[in-house]
Amino acid sequence: MNGVRAVVFDTDGVLLATAARHAAAWKETFDGCLPEWQPSHAGAPPRPFDPVREYRDLVDGRSRLDGVRAFLAARRIALPPGTPGDPPGCATVHAVAARKEEVFSAMLRTDGVRAFDDVRPALRELRRRTIRCAAVSASRHARSLLQAADLTGHFDALVDGRDAAALNLPGKPDPALFLEAAGRLGVPPAHTAVVEDALAGVEAGRRGRFRLVVGLDREADPHMTDTLRAHGADMVLPGLVGLPAVLEGEHT
Known part of the structure; x- marks a missing residue:
């Protein structure tokens, strides 16, 4: 054969x-951190995460860490890598990945699969x-x-x-x-x-x-x-x- x-x-x-739940979790994660990473300039807030285009192009199919790295690179944001033990947050790559994990897990508990x-x-x-x-x-x-x-x-x-x-x-x-x-x-x-x-x-x-x-x-x-x-x-x-x-x- x-x-x-x-x-x-x-x-x-x-x-x-x-997939839609992953996109929503990424959006909640990134949008919550963007004001910290890119403070408002002349009264204009940072551009929100696009759950269609940016999800498709940058994070869909990738591991959480690779997705965070791809998004940060696309937005020209530099963060220290941190460590796997970092709690959910915005200060390191591992912290952002943990934040997305926390948000997604909460969605699953609410909505199932x-x-x-x-x-x-x-x-x-x-x-x-x-x-x-x-x-x-x-x-x-x-x-x-x-x-x-x-x-x-x-x-x-x-x-x-x-x-x-x-x-x-x-x-x-x-x-x-x-x-x-x-x-x-x-x-x-x-x-x-x-x-x-x-x-x-x-x-x-x-x-x-x-x-x-x-x-x-x-x-x-x-x-x-x-x-x-x-x-x-x-x-x-x-x-x-x-x-x-x-x-x-x-x-x-």
């Missing part, structure tokens, strides 16, 4: 409807076709969220932010998380597909030389579709309904 034998799925925005409606049917069909599946996320919450959504039984492997920290794996757009997942599935990248909704994620799939990189644009936004392709997606789908059929064409 020379085609696709496995699929590695991103979690937030692909399997779970948590759900899987997209097309996830279970797609995963069941892939299992029927004997295609192995893994879930990947830069988030340390991914394993518990997938358990809460009752999805873990559909996957043969899971790599999350805790695994990345334990193994010292770099975050996306480095392909290390995807390569680790493919290794756990026992299928080389040349026979594995990646499904991602984040720009950093499709770029990671391309860098990892996976057989097929599928971008997911659940909003069916033509600009986002083009941008996903520009970052490395071989094709872009509006959801997972059509994924098994697409992979069937790559299966033999």
Whole structure:
């Protein structure tokens, strides 16, 4: 068999409807710190975090620390790195990452988590076709969220932010998380597909030389579709309904 034998799925925005919550948590985090980092000049407050464009371009798909670093670099804000023990705040990179973690965790306690409606049917069909599946996320919450959504039984492997920290794996757009997942599935990248909704994620799939990189644009936004392709997606789908059929064409 020379085609696709496995699929590695991103979690937030692909399997779970948590991307909007991540964007809101980043916005609350950054907007709360921006007045401290960039005091008002001539009465004009600092420009708020854009939960669409800046979320997509700077933090989506990245680890919390990498997301903080990317945003600070884009705004030309310099902060000391700090240490992993820093409490939530605005004074260091680690403190800002902890602040985002605190905000996001509070949102989850209030709102819970759900899987997209097309996830279970797609995963069941892939299992029927004997295609192995893994879930990947830069988030340390991914394993518990997938358990809460009752999805873990559909996957043969899971790599999350805790695994990345334990193994010292770099975050996306480095392909290390995807390569680790493919290794756990026992299928080389040349026979594995990646499904991602984040720009950093499709770029990671391309860098990892996976057989097929599928971008997911659940909003069916033509600009986002083009941008996903520009970052490395071989094709872009509006959801997972059509994924098994697409992979069937790559299966033999």
